[in-house]
Amino acid sequence: MKTTTDPDIALVEEIAHTSVADCYQCGKCSAGCPQGQKMDRLPSTLIRMVQYGDVVEASRSAAVWQCVSCLTCSARCPKSVDIAGVLDALKQISIRRKTVHANYQRTVAFQKAFLEILRRNGRTNELEMVVLYKTLGFFGDVSTNPLRSIPSALKDAHLGPAMLLKGKLHVKLGGPLKDKALVRRIFKKCEKKVES
């Protein structure tokens, strides 16, 4: 797996368990990407940038967070590069180096809210998630993009009551976890591994 001495490239390859040097730029990953049309840089471009060691710049791309993790790219790559894994690595690097694209702070806020609930409960709960995410996302937006923040906070508000009516949101969910402390320990151990 180790094909490089560049620490940034090595970090991407370690997180993604794949070798970016194998890519010969055929473009198949980009051609099939459902988000390709929207992206500021295509998946194959990001792989090229990582090959050159331009990892931090690559992590600034909107594309990193526009990726919907559909795995089409990785399934089709003739060189078995796990492109989706590389994009996950760039997501993680963009959080650590504070290079998340300004328009996608909300997406990051959402993913963080999801994990916070998971850390507390071991399972997720949509109702709590919507509330936590809207608050987190709201503050994230106010600091980067104040004009967008209010409409976005209201955007899905109409779905809440409709979901309740349909029985889609269950206030009483499946029984709670017995051993929540174990989940917290798992989180702690994993977070320590990432820091070291």
Added chain:
Amino acid sequence: MKYGYYPGCALHGSSYDYERSVRACMEKLGVELAELDDWICCGATAAHSINRKLATALPARTLAIAERDGFEQVFAPCPMCSMELIKVGNMLKDSESLRTEMSEIVEDTVSGKTEVVNLVQIFQGCGIDELTARAVRKLDGFKPACYYGCLLTRPPKDLKFDDCENPGSMEDLLAALGAEPVRAWNYKTECCGAGLTLADGDSVEDLSYKILSNAKKHGADCMVVACPMCHVNLDMKQSAIEKRFKEKLDLPVYYLSDLVGLALGIDAKTLCIDKHFVKCGV
């Protein structure tokens, strides 16, 4: 037949209708489901976007529970959950150092030996002949487009389920029960936006619109899915999509278990088909 059952968060929350529908079918077919004791969330998109170690450890914990309690097979109706469990299981099988590391993190021995199956595989396991023999109603009049989405077939090297570019197992099942599935259309395995329903609503609407309108163009009168997230995006978001793209779609979205259940004689209410947003005339 008895399976360890991993409902996952969605089925215990907003996709309660899917859980009811699946359980009703399993009961009818005599498949026993034993819910895994104290299962935890698989981590979904959030874990592998933010901390890949966690994305391995969370499914590993659930696999450890299944091994401890002696389940050789686990049924996970959500394809995101089943994919994460299978992927981590394979990673564990391949690496002794990962087995050691994960057993330490999840505080129980885990080897990755559990077989994890999706909803289509459960029905295939019952046998198509057995299903047709038990059917009390023909599904004639249904022209579904079967939508697989991303994670029923991808990543193919881990899942080894159906053809990852042009799958046909749901069509085979429903055709045997009398439906006339649309075989040729373009978006069977394209992404609907999955977990970004709240985080990036515009992307979800763009992607889901392409799927729904393409299915309709090819003659489908309804959609069939086997994923809670696909259902939310295609069903709950459909009216917003119709408004935004100024196109009437009017495509009821069934879970695979809804149509199999109807064929087996289970009534629509028990299957929670009345909980869907787009009206289903059954």
